[in-house]
Amino acid sequence: MSDYKLGLDYAKAQDNLDELSAYKQQFHIPKDANGKALIYLCGNSLGLQPKSTKAYINQELEDWANLGVEGHTDAKNPWLPYHEFLTEATAKLVGAKPIEVVTMNSLTANLHFMMASFYKPTKERYKILIESDAFPSDKYAVESQLRHHGFNDKDGLILWSPREGEELLRNEDLEAILKEHGSEIALIMVGGVNYYTGQFLDFKRITMLGHQHGCKVGFDCAHGAGNVDLDLHNSGADFAVWCTYKYMNSGPGSLSGCFVHERHAYNKDLNRFTGWWSHNKDTRFNMRHEFDVLPGAEGWQLSNPPILSMAAIRASLDIFNEVGLEKLIKKSKKLTGYFEFLLKDLGEDTIRIITPENPEERGCQLSIQVLNADKALHDKLTEAGVISDWREPDVIRCAPTPLYNSYEDVYNMVEQLKALL
Structure with missing residues (x-):
């Protein structure tokens, strides 16, 4: 230029x-x-x-030292609802509504939790479409889902590839694949920003195409969160996952983020793995209640939040929130x-x-x-x-x-x- x-x-x-x-x-x-x-x-x-991360983590170490178990309710930032302190800033960063996001687990674990709910194969429609040069862990995860459901992980995988002599993916090639195989594809799961080429895909177009052919659509936004305008709610995607240790500066191996579109927020019939943190907050500690799932992305949580990792994420999110x-x-x-x-x-x-x-x-x-x-x-x-x-x-x-x-x-x-x- x-x-x-x-x-x-x-x-x-x-x-x-x-x-x-x-x-x-x-x-x-x-x-x-x-x-x-x-x-x-x-x-x-x-x-x-x-530089602020140390103070955020030290606050929780202090409260743990001084309060022990009472820190769950009496800490400066009470631990019981700690994940909620991240919700608004995370939603803003990925272009979602607060009900659509939660911070939990690690990235590939979240991908599996999402596929437990949104990959619903049948005999006729069981294939998964990913990009040919997907990040290896994405490919391993979707292959293992195919095997888990009793399908051949080679037959069941459809690859969206660049053309001969090119590195970048073309939308018209995805259209051609869906024209030919759309009725066999249960799930489209691609990396939103390709780790190798850095190509930022058109979420809205991919989602629209997938939904037209009856496929569920999800994105791995590991290289997108904190880097590009993901606009997840408006993309219409069914789900997305991302890590927080790359552009979101939360520390090595830190927790992952998860998006589930608002249209699924109140669907209690969606198959999912559950734990006590996906249960109704009002009755969570009355241990003898039948399971009552929380609405929104929070309803996919399993366990109480790891506070020290979340403190580091919070330190970083506060900077993002300030800058915009x-x-x-x-x-x-x-x-x-x-x-x-x-x-x-x-x-x-x-x-x-x-x-x-x-x-x-x-x-x-x-x-x-x-x-x-x-x-x-x-x-x-x-x-x-x-x-x-x-x-x-x-x-x-x-x-x-x-x-x-x-x-x-x-x-x-x-x-x-x-x-x-």
Whole structure:
């Protein structure tokens, strides 16, 4: 784009103009052995720690130390309803209504819980459609669901693949698959933002197509939550799941989020796995009541919330809530566009970006292929102080995250790459 300019002065000027630049100071930036800050472009794998996280977790440790079991009701942030403290900010972040979201479990566990309810195979309609290059855990999960229901996991899987010589998925190819196999497909379950290419799929169109053919539709938003405008309620999707440790900066292995569309909120007949936290709050502790499911996404919970993990999520969500998704996405598009501009200046005979060029079809991740390069190049980048992410066979994934990355970070990363090339 002609708006961008080369040179360090331009990067510094953009940082001075950036209304979100101060947020970088609110995060711990990893340093090298000499104490120099690394260029961290790996928020798509693990987000950085907000400096406020420690205080949020310490509050719960204090209350546990001082109150013991009474902390469930008497802690500063009582533990019994703790997951509810995350609901509103989570709903805002993923474009949902509060009744549609809950924070619980880990991502693949949530995917299985959702499939227990929304994958209802019959002899005629039992197949599951996923993208051909889905994140491995998604593929393993759907294959195991097919086996669990007594189907062959190879026959039962339909792959939506890019065309020969292309990396990106086309909607018209999905339309063609559904035209041919729609009556056999029980569930469409795709990654909302592809982990490898960074392609952000059209949720609304996919859902509409799936529903037209009688399929249930769900999305894995691991690379989307906190990165793009998911607009889950308006997408019409039946369900979605995501992790909180990537763009949502909640710490390694932290809890997952879950969306169940409002139209399913009061359907008590939906098959589901249950536990005491999906039971009516008013009678939950009267242990002898028959099961009475909660409405909305909360009705899929099993157990009482792990408070320390939720405290870390809350710390991060408070920052997102303060900034607002709109401002983040505005900066994200500009910062990623600048990154793309600098990479293209290295020469398209050297660098190939496989992420979509259209800013509406991607988040902040750019997946880069370097001509004749292998993992050694990525290793040298790491030694030069750039933390990015290698994915076989030949892609370096970089995510200039708008909350804590600067224009200068992006400029310096490309300079290091240039030096290595």
